[in-house]
Amino acid sequence: MSEAAIQLQQVTKEFKGKKAVDNLSFTVERGTVVALLGPNGAGKTTTISMILGLLHPTTGTVKLLGGAPQDRQVRDRIGAMLQDVSVIEGLTVAETINLFRSYYSQPLPLEQLLQISGLDNERNKMASAMSGGQRRRLGFALAAAGDPEVLFLDEPTVGMDVTSRQLFWDTVRAMAGKGRTIVLTTHYLEEADQVADRIIVINDGKLAADGTPSQIKATTTGRTISFTAGNAVTTESLRNISGIVDIEWNGRRVKLYSNDTDQLIAELVRAELEMKDIEIMSGGLEEAFRSLVSTAKV
Amino acid sequence: MNASTSTNVNTSRSVRATVRKAAFAQIKAELLRTLRNRRFVMFSVIMPIAFYFIFTSTMDADSEVGGVNWSAYYLMSMTSYGVAGAGITSLSQKLAKERTQGWTQLLRITPLPSWAFIVSKVASQALINLCTVVLMFVVAAFAKGVDLSAAVWIESGLWIWLGSFAFMALGSLVGTIRNTDVVQVVSMIVYMGMSVLGGLWMPVETMSDTMRNIAHLMPTYWLGHGAWNMLGGGAFDWSGVLVLAVYVVAFTLISSFIIRKQEAV
Numbered sequence: 001m002s003e004a005a006i007q008l009q010q011v012t013k014e015f016k017g018k019k020a021v022d023n024l025s026f027t028v029e030r031g032t033v034v035a036l037l038g039p040n041g042a043g044k045t046t047t048i049s050m051i052l053g054l055l056h057p058t059t060g061t062v063k064l065l066g067g068a069p070q071d072r073q074v075r076d077r078i079g080a081m082l083q084d085v086s087v088i089e090g091l092t093v094a095e096t097i098n099l100f101r102s103y104y105s106q107p108l109p110l111e112q113l114l115q116i117s118g119l120d121n122e123r124n125k126m127a128s129a130m131s132g133g134q135r136r137r138l139g140f141a142l143a144a145a146g147d148p149e150v151l152f153l154d155e156p157t158v159g160m161d162v163t164s165r166q167l168f169w170d171t172v173r174a175m176a177g178k179g180r181t182i183v184l185t186t187h188y189l190e191e192a193d194q195v196a197d198r199i200i201v202i203n204d205g206k207l208a209a210d211g212t213p214s215q216i217k218a219t220t221t222g223r224t225i226s227f228t229a230g231n232a233v234t235t236e237s238l239r240n241i242s243g244i245v246d247i248e249w250n251g252r253r254v255k256l257y258s259n260d261t262d263q264l265i266a267e268l269v270r271a272e273l274e275m276k277d278i279e280i281m282s283g284g285l286e287e288a289f290r291s292l293v294s295t296a297k298v
Numbered sequence: 299m300n301a302s303t304s305t306n307v308n309t310s311r312s313v314r315a316t317v318r319k320a321a322f323a324q325i326k327a328e329l330l331r332t333l334r335n336r337r338f339v340m341f342s343v344i345m346p347i348a349f350y351f352i353f354t355s356t357m358d359a360d361s362e363v364g365g366v367n368w369s370a371y372y373l374m375s376m377t378s379y380g381v382a383g384a385g386i387t388s389l390s391q392k393l394a395k396e397r398t399q400g401w402t403q404l405l406r407i408t409p410l411p412s413w414a415f416i417v418s419k420v421a422s423q424a425l426i427n428l429c430t431v432v433l434m435f436v437v438a439a440f441a442k443g444v445d446l447s448a449a450v451w452i453e454s455g456l457w458i459w460l461g462s463f464a465f466m467a468l469g470s471l472v473g474t475i476r477n478t479d480v481v482q483v484v485s486m487i488v489y490m491g492m493s494v495l496g497g498l499w500m501p502v503e504t505m506s507d508t509m510r511n512i513a514h515l516m517p518t519y520w521l522g523h524g525a526w527n528m529l530g531g532g533a534f535d536w537s538g539v540l541v542l543a544v545y546v547v548a549f550t551l552i553s554s555f556i557i558r559k560q561e562a563v
Contacts, residue, residue: 052407075409076316084400090331102323103408105316142404 003066005030005150005181006051011060013046013205020046022205023060028183028198030149033176035192035199036185037289043205044185045083048154051183052080065150076105079148081139083155087127094123097141104146116171117141118164132159140168144175151175153184157191169195189289201289216289223261223282229254230274241267321414328422331392338388343430346380347437349499354442363501366529369442371501374525377434377458379498381427382518385465386472386489389423393473394481420466427462431455446529454525457535461521464542467549468517474556492518517545 006028013021021043028034036044049055050062053069067074088096094110101107114120117137122130127138136159143151153172157165172195176182186192192199193213201209201216209216229252238247238256243264246257258264261280268275332338354369361368396402405415435455438444446454472488475481493499495509496518502510513519520542524535 054403054406072409072411075407078407080404080407082400082404084403086400086404088331088396088399088401090334091327095327095330099323099327100408102320103316103410105312105409146408 004028004063005032005065006183007061007063007066008047008051009061009063011047011050011057011062013043013050013055014058020205021050021057024202024205024207025060026200026207026210028181030181031176031179032198033172033182033196034184035196036183036202037187037189037192037199038185038202038208039187042202044202045154046205047202048080048152048183048185052078052152076146077149078152079143079146079150080152081136081143081154081156083158085132085135085139085159087130087135087138089126089128091127092124093119093127093130093138093141096127096138097145100142100145106147107145108147113141113144116144118167133161133164136160137164137168140171148180150181150183153182155185155187157186157188165191223259223280224255224257225261225264225268225278225280226253226255227275227278228252230276233273233275237271237273241271243267316409317411317414320410321418324410324415324418325422325425328419329425332388332422332426335388337391338384341387342380342384343433346376346383346430346434349379350376350434350438351441364503364526364530366526367444369438370444370446370529371526373434373438373442373444374454374458374529375498375501375522377431377455378461378518378521378525379493380430380434381458381462382465382493382498382521383489384423384427384430385462385467385469386492387469387485389419389466389469390471390473390481390485391478392419393470394475394478397473398476398478420463423466424459424463428459431459450528454528457524457528458521461524461538461542464517464521464545464549467546467553471549471553471556474553474560476560492516495519496522498522517542 004027006026008024008026011021011024012019024043024047036047038044046055050057051064051069053062053064053075062069065074065077069075091099094114097110097113101110101113114123117140119134119137119141122134127135130138136156140153140156143153151172156172157168160168169191172182172184176195184192184195197212199209199211199213199216200207233254235247235249238244238254241264243258243260244256245259248255248257256264265278265280350372354372357368363371406412432455435444435451468488469485472481472485475484495512496516497505497513498518502513502519505513520535520538524538527533527535527538
């Protein structure tokens with residue numbers, strides 16, 4: 001059997017006594033597209049940094065392609081687009097890409113890299129003179145330079161406009177089709193839903209959920225009850241009712257997030273709250289994610 | 299690895315063979331970057347040449363310093379000044395920028411070993427320093443008629459070139475400062491301060507005793523001194539070798555200690 005692309009075993013990372021990642025374990029099989037999803041500060045980037053060997057776990061083990069992330073043989077087979085946009089001064093786009101190509105034993109051709117990053121017209125432009133979105137695309141070309149088996153994309157589409165974003169995901173999907181393992185972090189849920197075969201939800205450094213996008217949506221019912229509330233109804237009075245995960249007000253219209261709306265509606269009726277125009281809805285991924293993250297906090 | 303995986307990945311990726319290719323590409327890229335850097339060309343090439351012409355023209359061409367012809371003496375001063383500046387200012391700023399902008403971090407996840415990165419940075423700067431030395435000597439020989447024996451040309455040139463490594467080490471130390479603006483200011487102060495105090499602008503022979511004692515603490519003085527000494531036919535400057543070697547070791551140790559501390563996470 002071929003080794004897993006990524007293996008985390010009971011990984012914990014502490015920064016000055018505070019746990020950024022807390023006893024995290026998961027395995028990513030080869031050829032999958034995995035999205036690490038979570039709110040800001042959930043520990044996604046810390047997790048990626050440990051998988052890449054940029055950070056050492058406080059306890060636990062990380063294996064990348066069956067070996068240590070620091071191993072040069074392993075590094076030859078991975079590529080990463082980090083969150084911090086980075087270029088060096090004094091080199092053109094093509095020169096920068098060629099420099100990176102020289103680091104790897106089996107680089108992709110320059111023309112192909114320029115094409116998949118959409119930088120054909122910028123090839124002779126100084127890298128430092130490019131816009132933020134162009135820099136991110138250069139970052140992608142550098143990540144792909146070594147024809148990686150595992151490609152890491154940390155918040156890749158931040159700063160990209162809608163068209164570049166679409167083009168970007170088309171390219172990523174094409175790479176995934178060739179059996180590449182792709183690990184991405186994002187807080188755009190739709191992106192994760194569209195691109196990934198698997199979503200790992202991380203919150204407060206812990207694993208909150210793990211499954212296919214449809215499983216995530218199904219297991220966490222993520223339903224909502226909305227109604228127009230009477231004046232007596234306040235956030236405080238709703239707090240006394242069990243089963244409410246989150247409350248959202250929009251004028252007098254209130255939306256309650258719950259994992260069990262059947263139970264909740266009974267509770268609401270029993271509490272004799274003043275409610276009009278009641279709606280019960282099953283949520284999209286957005287609602288699912290929200291209820292996951294909120295329950296994990298309790 | 300399993301042959302049945304659908305990836306088109308070749309199992310025989312040879313990382314070792316790529317290191318040499320990577321190091322050469324890195325050197326080539328560093329050379330290009332340095333030559334395209336206007337600040338570098340201005341401070342390390344044009345300024346020393348300009349100063350050389352100004353100070354050899356305003357003074358009597360036949361005047362001597364410590365028994366050595368002034369235009370030859372000042373050529374050694376300005377060549378030293380140029381290579382010292384290349385190390386202190388351009389190398390430090392390059393390193394600091396790459397570190398703060400995340401470039402160094404990005405390189406850490408590539409198969410390029412960190413020693414290859416450092417070696418190619420130093421090698422490319424050394425190559426450029428060699429060109430600077432040759433350029434200065436050629437300009438002085440043709441435009442100012444500086445006349446030295448072949449042995450003295452070669453020995454003094456090699457001396458300054460080898461001595462320039464101490465200033466690359468100093469540049470790497472200044473480059474550990476996290477703020478690039480501060481690096482720019484600090485490197486200019488260190489560079490100009492050391493050049494003036496070390497007697498590269500005005501000969502130590504014209505200094506007061508106190509200033510001369512200060513000069514003897516400066517690596518710039520020892521860089522110039524070895525070359526000035528050769529012009530006068532003096533014995534090989536072993537104490538200069540020792541002082542510069544101590545500086546190389548000290549600066550390198552301190553800067554690598556700081557970098558290790560900053561990266562220890």
